[in-house]
Amino acid sequence: MTNDGPKAWLASTSPPPPGDAPRFRAELAEAAPALRRFLFGLCGDWHRSEDLSQEALLSAWRKRESFDGRAGLRTWVFAIARNHWLTGLRQQARRPREQPVNESFHIGPGDAPDAAAARGELAEAVAAALHRLPDEQREALSLRELGGLTCVQVAEVLNLPLGTVKSRLRYAMLKLARELEPFAQELEP
Amino acid sequence: MNCKEAGEMLMDLLDGQLDPPSRQSLLAHLAGCQGCAGEYAMLRRARRAMELLIAKEPPITTLTLPSEPARAAGGAAPVRRLWRPAAAAACLAAACAVAALLLVHEWTIPTAIGKDAPVEIRRTGVSLTILSRPPEWDRQGDMTVAQGRWKQMAGSGQSTHFAAWPGLALVRDQRVIRNIQRGQAEVRFADVPAGIWPDSVRLRCLDDDAPLKILEQNYQYDLASAAAVLAKHVGKGLTVLFKDGQSVSGTLLSFDGGTLVIQPTGQGPRNIARRELATVMFAELPQGLMSTPTLLWQLASPARRAQRQFEVAYLTTGLFWRADYVLRLHPQTQPGAAGPQTQPGAAGLQAPPEIIDRADLVGYATVVNNSGVTFQDAQLKLMAGDVNLLIRPYQQRYSVGPSGGSFPGDSQQSQMVEKSFFEYHLYTLTRPTTIADKETKQLEMVSGAGLAMRRGYVYDPTANPTAALVVSEMENTEANGLGKPLPKGVVRLYAPDPEGVQTYVAQTEIDHTPVKEKLRLPWGHAFDIACSWREVDAKHAGYDHHITAEYTIRNHKDRPVTVTVIVHLPAGTYQAQCKLPWHIREVGLIEVPVHIPAGAETKFTFIYKFNDLSGGGLRSPYEKQRSDKPLTQGVEQ
Numbered sequence: 113m114t115n116d117g118p119k120a121w122l123a124s125t126s127p128p129p130p131g132d133a134p135r136f137r138a139e140l141a142e143a144a145p146a147l148r149r150f151l152f153g154l155c156g157d158w159h160r161s162e163d164l165s166q167e168a169l170l171s172a173w174r175k176r177e178s179f180d181g182r183a184g185l186r187t188w189v190f191a192i193a194r195n196h197w198l199t200g201l202r203q204q205a206r207r208p209r210e211q212p213v214n215e216s217f218h219i220g221p222g223d224a225p226d227a228a229a230a231r232g233e234l235a236e237a238v239a240a241a242l243h244r245l246p247d248e249q250r251e252a253l254s255l256r257e258l259g260g261l262t263c264v265q266v267a268e269v270l271n272l273p274l275g276t277v278k279s280r281l282r283y284a285m286l287k288l289a290r291e292l293e294p295f296a297q298e299l300e301p
Numbered sequence: 302m303n304c305k306e307a308g309e310m311l312m313d314l315l316d317g318q319l320d321p322p323s324r325q326s327l328l329a330h331l332a333g334c335q336g337c338a339g340e341y342a343m344l345r346r347a348r349r350a351m352e353l354l355i356a357k358e359p360p361i362t363t364l365t366l367p368s369e370p371a372r373a374a375g376g377a378a379p380v381r382r383l384w385r386p387a388a389a390a391a392c393l394a395a396a397c398a399v400a401a402l403l404l405v406h407e408w409t410i411p412t413a414i415g416k417d418a419p420v421e422i423r424r425t426g427v428s429l430t431i432l433s434r435p436p437e438w439d440r441q442g443d444m445t446v447a448q449g450r451w452k453q454m455a456g457s458g459q460s461t462h463f464a465a466w467p468g469l470a471l472v473r474d475q476r477v478i479r480n481i482q483r484g485q486a487e488v489r490f491a492d493v494p495a496g497i498w499p500d501s502v503r504l505r506c507l508d509d510d511a512p513l514k515i516l517e518q519n520y521q522y523d524l525a526s527a528a529a530v531l532a533k534h535v536g537k538g539l540t541v542l543f544k545d546g547q548s549v550s551g552t553l554l555s556f557d558g559g560t561l562v563i564q565p566t567g568q569g570p571r572n573i574a575r576r577e578l579a580t581v582m583f584a585e586l587p588q589g590l591m592s593t594p595t596l597l598w599q600l601a602s603p604a605r606r607a608q609r610q611f612e613v614a615y616l617t618t619g620l621f622w623r624a625d626y627v628l629r630l631h632p633q634t635q636p637g638a639a640g641p642q643t644q645p646g647a648a649g650l651q652a653p654p655e656i657i658d659r660a661d662l663v664g665y666a667t668v669v670n671n672s673g674v675t676f677q678d679a680q681l682k683l684m685a686g687d688v689n690l691l692i693r694p695y696q697q698r699y700s701v702g703p704s705g706g707s708f709p710g711d712s713q714q715s716q717m718v719e720k721s722f723f724e725y726h727l728y729t730l731t732r733p734t735t736i737a738d739k740e741t742k743q744l745e746m747v748s749g750a751g752l753a754m755r756r757g758y759v760y761d762p763t764a765n766p767t768a769a770l771v772v773s774e775m776e777n778t779e780a781n782g783l784g785k786p787l788p789k790g791v792v793r794l795y796a797p798d799p800e801g802v803q804t805y806v807a808q809t810e811i812d813h814t815p816v817k818e819k820l821r822l823p824w825g826h827a828f829d830i831a832c833s834w835r836e837v838d839a840k841h842a843g844y845d846h847h848i849t850a851e852y853t854i855r856n857h858k859d860r861p862v863t864v865t866v867i868v869h870l871p872a873g874t875y876q877a878q879c880k881l882p883w884h885i886r887e888v889g890l891i892e893v894p895v896h897i898p899a900g901a902e903t904k905f906t907f908i909y910k911f912n913d914l915s916g917g918g919l920r921s922p923y924e925k926q927r928s929d930k931p932l933t934q935g936v937e938q
Contacts, residue, residue, distance in 0.1 A: 144364055149355060158359050159421060166364055235357035238350040257351035263312075282312050282344070289343035292350055299346040299353075 136176050139185050140169055146186075146260045147193055153254025154197050156243050164200075168193035187268045190259060194251070194269060234295055241291035249284035256281055302330045307337045315344050421479040422490060425610075428680035429736070430471040430727075431622045431668065433788060467496065468621030468671065474613045475507075481602050481609055485516065490596040494672035496618035497594065504598060507610035517599035531556045534583060539563070541573060542580040549573070594673070619672030620736075622683050624664055624746065624790025626811070628822075631659040631751075632797045652896050653861030656756040658773065660794075664747040664787065666717060666728060670736045678733040681744075683717070685788030686725030686813060717746045719786065726786045749783040759823070760832045760854060761867040767833060768826035769854070769864050775820040787814040792822055829857040830864060837906065849908045856897040866893040874911040881905050 144165055151161035151168075172179075172189045179188055242250060255266045267277040292299060307330045313319050314327055331338045478488060499520035506512040531553070540550040541563065551565035561578075564570040596613070666683050670676070717728040728746055736742055754773040761770065778784050794806040807824040814820055831854070838849035854864050868891040870877065877883075883893040897903045 145361065148361065148364070149358065152354075152358075162361065162364055169364070235353055238354045241350070242354070253351070257348065258355065278309070278312055282308070285312075285344050285347035286340065288347040288350060292346065295350075296346060299349045 133176070136179075136185075137173070140172060140189065143186050143189050144169060146258075147189060150190060150254045150259030151193060151197065153242060153250060153258045154194075156239060164193065164196060168196050171196065183268055184265065186261065187265045190255060190261065190265075191269045234298055237292060237295060238288075241288050244291060245284055245287055249280055249287065252277055252280040253284040253288070302326050304330075304334060304337055307331070307334065308340065311337070311341050311344055314341065315348060422488070423477045423479075424474060424492070424677070425477050426475040426680070427676050427678070428473045428682065429620065429676060430473075430682040430684055431620050432469045432471075432684045433686060434466045434621065434623065466621055467618040468669070470617055470620035470672075472613075472615055472617055472676075474615075476611050476613065477608050478611060479608045481513070481600065483602055483604055486600050486602060488598045488600055490598070490613065491594075492674055493594050493596055493615070494617040494619050494674045495594045496672055497596075498616045498618075499596075501614075501616040502596060503614045505612045505614070507612055513609065514601040514603075515598055516601055519597040520594070528556075528558060530583065531561070531581065538584045540582040540584075541578050542582070543577055544579045617672055620668070620670055622666050622668045624685070624788040625667050625743070626662055626664045626787075626790055626792040628792055628794045629661045629663075630794065630796035630806075631661075632801065652894075653863055653898075655863075658754045658756050660752050660754055661750045662748060662752055662783065663745060664790070665743045666746045666788075668736060668742045668744065670738055670740050670742075673738055675735065675737045677735050679736055681730040681734050681736070683728040683730075683746075683788075684722070684725055685728065685786065717744060719747075726788065728788075747783075747785045747787065749781075749785070752782050754822075758827050758830055758862055758864040759867060760830075760852070760864050762832075762834050762852075763867075763869060765826060767831065769830045769832050771824045771827050773820075773822045773824065775822065777814055777816055777818050777820055779816075784816050786816055787811060787820070789813045794822075794824060830862065831855045831857065832864070832866075844913045845910070846913060847908065847910045849906055851904060851906045852893075852895075853902065853904045854895055854897055855902040856899060859899050861896060861898045864895050864897060866895055867891070868893060868907050868909075870909055871911050871913075873913060874909050876908075876910040878908040879905065883907075 147168060148158075148161050148165040151164045152158055155161055155164065168189060172192050175192070179185065183191075242253070245253065252266055252270065255261045255269055256263065261269065263274060263277055263281065266281070267274045270277065272280075289296075289299075307327055310319065310323065310327050314324065319327065331341055472494075476490070481488070497520065502518060502520070504515055504518070534553050535555055537553060538551065539553050540548055541561065542548045549563060549565050549571065551563045551568075551571075554562040554564055554570055556562070559575055561573045561575060561581075562570050563573055602609075668681070668683070718731055720727050720729065730744060734742070734744075752775055754775045757772050757774065758769040759772050760768075764770065775781065775783070777787065789810070789812050791808055791810050793808045796804060796806045798804045809822050809824060811820060811822065832852070834850055834852045836848060837851045838847070840847040850868070852866055854866070856862050856864075867886075868877075868883075870889045870891060872889065874889070877891065879893060881893050881895060883891050886892045891907075893905070893907070895903055895905065
């Protein structure tokens, strides 16, 4: 993991008291890169994920009075972002499905990793494989691996028991690894 | 431990969250169970894959957080509105006025905003051709602002030419536009330099089928700076917060850059100095301000395309380059190392052996970017030669600040490829480079080692009446280890001191020097050679003048030297006499090589006769120095 690894910010989870706007803003700013990664995991497009993060951050900022500090700020913001995403999906269901477009590589939900592999880009293949996971697995995996949340926080965001989250994560990672079997060599740490 | 238990603990093992005893027993199980070990390997690969995805993450481009007043201004507005230009500008303006809060890693790739659909613009490539400084600007050089100011104070202060060369570059910016709908569309290009010449912008659609038509092109540069926002706010309501925490709300009556005149509701106007204020809060953002310089196009698209390729080419100021040379002298060679060359000198004197220095030359291209925009992975080309330019006053509006920055060391090897282009030379960098805003970058351009330089002494009384210049001459030929076109630039000379430490000696400037030409590098004045001249006789008869000048050169060195004395002849000279051999270097310019033994003095006279038929318009260049001596007898003043 990068700097946003779970341990790095576990220490700083004491939430800002309501009314401490500068600190609130600073924490939002700190959470933004991880938030964007999580949303990339959901939508498969970096630019879209940036837009979605912007919406989520704005929304969190406006609702900051209602943040009670029981959950961590990150958990709260991630939950807001997820709700935005789900709302968007529901609205989209009534419209023709939008093709996610990635800025450096095009990945659709139906894009097979092999096709991506033919284009010779491993990161593309990973993104494509991620997109072929079932939604609930992808969501958990994105929160954990891209968003850098701990399993406990993932359980909080998804409002699920910890055991369920852990098994989802495990199945998601195993499925991802199977999808990326052709790249096993390159992915050996 | 069975496989089911192990399987449940694998994730914790991966996260390093197992206590030592559990970890030990799990590892023992993995050592013996292929199935679980395989599963653990898969988990590790999946983790690695996700890390890879993060590693390939593009930089954040547009993410911003709203500051305090944005809540009041846009609280009820739909979230999407943020992407509208006005609201985006509102965010930025408020950030300017209150406290900049940008959650931005790099402002590298801008997001352009279409009217309704999310039109996206991405920069796919950029190439820069930076022109060299034209000769009109040479006198100023690349002065810093402080230097310019100093010069202005020292001089009359009336010259308008003290501005530094603002730089000029041709930028070819390739971009991809996504989601252009059929019909008319408005496209905004942000991320253009403030110094762009709007009339030079050309947009070219690179798609072959159904190319776009450009209906209209605008350049918007009224930036939403704090002052611009205030100036546009005259007559509107605002709230100011003083540093002591008090606040005043009212109508802004005027703003002159330093003082705000505010009329609080139901009271008389108040003058408030800007420095007393902590914050200015606006009720709304005035229209027509952009957060960055922006190009705006009205396009007509005959068909919808997922993406379209464009090339935008424009000229911009703020980017300049110059050549800097470093000349490193080899440790002192004995005079005469090149072998004595005997030439019959004056008064039976043998010409002293020539002094040949050996030196290494490295030429750097110093690229300075003050354009306000970072050019990521740009194809860089530097053009050498004097390009004719029409500098229009309004194009000098954007001043260029002092340059500062880093100088990369030896990590960049010679990567510039030189090619002739039209009447100039083009130096192309073979790899893309990123030129960040406010950055000075140095790239090696030419180099040559072991160059032979002939060191000589030149006494030119018009330049300095008492000392001789040290001049090195070098052939720009391949035989001499160089043979490359050298763009105009500053040469800095370093020589090893007696301890062998390279020490800065002097600097001088060279002009564009083609191959096979001679480089003449004047360094400074020779300490141990004293020179003087005087007019010993002047006869004036009508328009006819006979002048006898005496030159005295004393050599206090412990070895013989040759000093080349420059004699400037006035126009209309018809006869020149000298006992020493002399030759004409240019029209009206005579060179007299004088050989002087060690510790000796040499004197010679030079007689020239000239007609002053033009009526005094053309005079001897020594005129100024002999002005105390009345020139009478028939010379028209």
